[in-house]
Amino acid sequence: MNVILLGPPGAGKGTQARLLVEDRGMMQLSTGDMLREAKASGTEMGQKVAAIMDAGQLVTDEIVIGLIEEKLESDHEGGFIFDGFPRTLAQADALGSLLEKHGTKLDVVIEMRVEDADLIARITARSTCVQCGEGYNDISKPIPADGACSVCGGTEFTRRADDTSESLRMRLLEYYKKTSPLIGYYYATGHLRTVNGLGEIDEVKDAIAKVLDA
Numbered sequence: 001m002n003v004i005l006l007g008p009p010g011a012g013k014g015t016q017a018r019l020l021v022e023d024r025g026m027m028q029l030s031t032g033d034m035l036r037e038a039k040a041s042g043t044e045m046g047q048k049v050a051a052i053m054d055a056g057q058l059v060t061d062e063i064v065i066g067l068i069e070e071k072l073e074s075d076h077e078g079g080f081i082f083d084g085f086p087r088t089l090a091q092a093d094a095l096g097s098l099l100e101k102h103g104t105k106l107d108v109v110i111e112m113r114v115e116d117a118d119l120i121a122r123i124t125a126r127s128t129c130v131q132c133g134e135g136y137n138d139i140s141k142p143i144p145a146d147g148a149c150s151v152c153g154g155t156e157f158t159r160r161a162d163d164t165s166e167s168l169r170m171r172l173l174e175y176y177k178k179t180s181p182l183i184g185y186y187y188a189t190g191h192l193r194t195v196n197g198l199g200e201i202d203e204v205k206d207a208i209a210k211v212l213d214a
Contacts, residue, residue, distance in 0.1 A: 001026070001079035001212065002104060004086070004191075006182060007112035009171045010123040011197045012204060015135075016112070017083045019205050024212075025078035027071065031085045034067045035059060045070075065094050072102050079107075087179045092186075109186040110211055112197030112204070116172060120165050122198075130156040140200065 003026070005013040017028045038046040039053060045066060052059050064085060071080070086092040099105055114122075125138035131154030136143045147155055162171075186192040195207040 001107045002082070002099065003079065003107060003212070004082045004109040004186070005112060006109055006179070006186070007197055008114065008116075008119060008175045010119050010126075010168070011112040011114050012201070013083050013112060015201060016204060016208055017081045019201075020081055020208070023209075026081050027074075027076040027078060028081045028083055029068060029071055029085070030083045031064060034064070034071070038067055061088075061091055061094060064091075065098055068095070069098055069102075072098065072104070086182065089181055089185055092182055106191055108193055108211060109182075109191040110208055111183055111192060111194045113194050114197040118198050119172070120168050123163050123168055124165055126163055127157045127159050129154045130158050 001024075003020070005017055007013055014030070017030070020026045021028050035049055035053065038049040040046065045063070049059060049063060049067075052063070068082075068085070082095070086095050096106065122137065122139060127136045127138070127143065128134070129136070129149040129152065132149060132152040134149050134151040135141070136157065143157060144150055149155070149157075162168075183192065193211045195204060195211065197204055199207070
């Protein structure tokens with residue numbers, strides 16, 4: 001099964017993708033992870049990615065599609081989760097053509113819907129354990145009362161510099177300009193399903209499971 005997780009920054013796409021990997025044996029194709037992996041690989045494609053990223057330039061759609069194609073050629077039985085791609089209508093068309101080329105198809109697009117005010121409140125409350133990377137949230141998953149990470153026991157936590165209401169509003173504006181048109185696009189193709197992304201992690205997980213099982 002091939003799935004796209006769609007939603008604004010901070011909606012929880014990465015978290016739910018990791019759960020699908022654990023529960024269903026799917027492969028998560030995160031654009032950022034693939035670019036970092038390619039840059040470190042030393043391959044011809046990796047050297048090209050490294051040169052572009054080191055120059056502070058944006059990686060082209062052609063290169064991202066090439067990286068995705070390499071993953072598709074691995075013929076992963078559990079299927080793929082596209083996290084962070086496509087972001088534009090042109091990328092959606094390119095992905096559809098690529099899947100068709102490899103004799104497979106997109107099964108469902110899951111929109112994780114969260115109201116802007118709730119999203120801003122959630123993201124500005126995020127923090128991360130410096131030692132192990134475990135995520136916390138002042139609202140839904142606060143740091144334990146003893147001040148120690150529940151995973152590694154670390155006591156130092158940090159917040160992302162761009163997890164501010166002003167920065168998030170700019171990221172949301174970019175999302176609405178470039179990515180939100182995909183909601184209408186995939187609605188028209190019959191692939192779109194919507195879940196409430198505001199619930200607890202397990203609640204969202206169960207809602208996504210119902211969509212996939214249907």
